[in-house]
Amino acid sequence: MDKQQLLAAIEQLSDRECKAIERTLTAVQNMKENKYPFLGNFLGVTEETDADSETFVCSMPIGREVLNPYRIVYGGITATLADMAMGWMLEKRISGQDKFVTLDMHTNYHRAGTGKRLIATARVINQAQDIWQMACDVHNDRGDLVVTSTGTFLQLHRSRD
Incomplete structure (x- = not known):
């Protein structure tokens, strides 16, 4: 077109x-x-201030475009937020130049994604050579736990030249 x-x-x-x-x-x-990549911008994902150096927090608004026919956030959108939070933490807090790709991710859904915002809090569980194990909790703006997720990420080293 x-x-x-x-x-x-x-x-x-x-x-x-x-x-x-x-x-x-x-x-x-x-x-x-x-x-920041298109999808993160489209979803309105923003980094939140977090005094804890052991965690990384980001959030996104809940708007019509992310709701399923039942008027709750699509599960895939919530899982995407968790994946973005874990990867973003690694790129921002662990290595400013290296990139990370998701090797595996497991997501448990606890409550429907409702409210005005989803807030994702990511943390490192373990690191062995270039493999990072992460966890992320996603709450809504009312404090309800919506999703818990774990992910395994591969660190891709960029040349330092």
């Missing part, structure tokens, strides 16, 4: 559908500024 076709398609959208396009464009623009 070229730009003219895209603009013509946008002209046919409802106001609600235009909001989704606006959110997408904002996510693309924010990627240039904050260097």
